[in-house]
Amino acid sequence: MTSAEILAKHDIKPSLPRVLIFDYLRQHRTHPTVDEIYSSLSKRVPTLSKTTVYNTVKLLSAAGIVKTITIEEQQARYDACTDLHGHFLCTDCGGVFDFDTSLPDSRLPHGFTVKTQEVYYTGSCEHCSQKN
Amino acid sequence: MTSAEILAKHDIKPSLPRVLIFDYLRQHRTHPTVDEIYSSLSKRVPTLSKTTVYNTVKLLSAAGIVKTITIEEQQARYDACTDLHGHFLCTDCGGVFDFDTSLPDSRLPHGFTVKTQEVYYTGSCEHCSQKN
């Protein structure tokens, strides 16, 4: 399914900036920050505003078609893959990697309603582990 | 074990501000922010600096006796309880609640070394679920 179709299905008008940003996230599974999205796209679309990137990732995240990754204090990252998987932050090189995971077995307090579930690990990636 | 003893055991000199801050976190299991810690303690210790709170929670977190909770974009929260449990952010009222959880069954890429593991859920707490 095209990005425009997915946006439309979620009642988001598939304007050019929105399609570009969503496309970028679907094609770059590196958990980019707003700055990375903006820097890459503004080369091809010089009129793009960073505010639009902020607005759009918030919109896509609220619609549930993009996940906001808050594994770092400094800035948020975004992921268009909403299938179940964990995120691993290498505190040496700063990279964020996917890993396979189940959901944990959780007992929530009574009456709580779940919207999102995230599994975050930190440590050292293979490359940085070897250097230490 | 007293806070001072725990600090000493981790080679952290138990200065007054450090003991106060660690004590505060051990007694207030509400996942306070730096601002909340500072506001509460500065009433009794007017000379306390917010920078010291930042320095100290970073120090305690690096020592592994405090967990940094990055479930929100806006600001970090801190938790002196390092036993296994999940954190639930109510996106309506902003509260952060503990819940019982196992660790998920994860397959990490080869060679990765794990330092911390976090399970974050978002949604609505019981109180806010009822209002909706």
Next chain:
DNA sequence: TAATTTAATTGTAATCATTACAAAAGTGAA
């Protein structure tokens, strides 16, 4: 104890990600 070194704390000033907001541009209907 006094002098000296080292570590911890403080206050202020930056930094920088994010948001607020109002103006400009785009879109669609009548």
Next chain:
DNA sequence: TTCACTTTTGTAATGATTACAATTAAATTA
């Protein structure tokens, strides 16, 4: 075209965090 509405943009705030230099406190040495 004109009007109403939505989206985008640029700039200016906001606010959490960090950098840094100065002060204070603690530990060490003579």
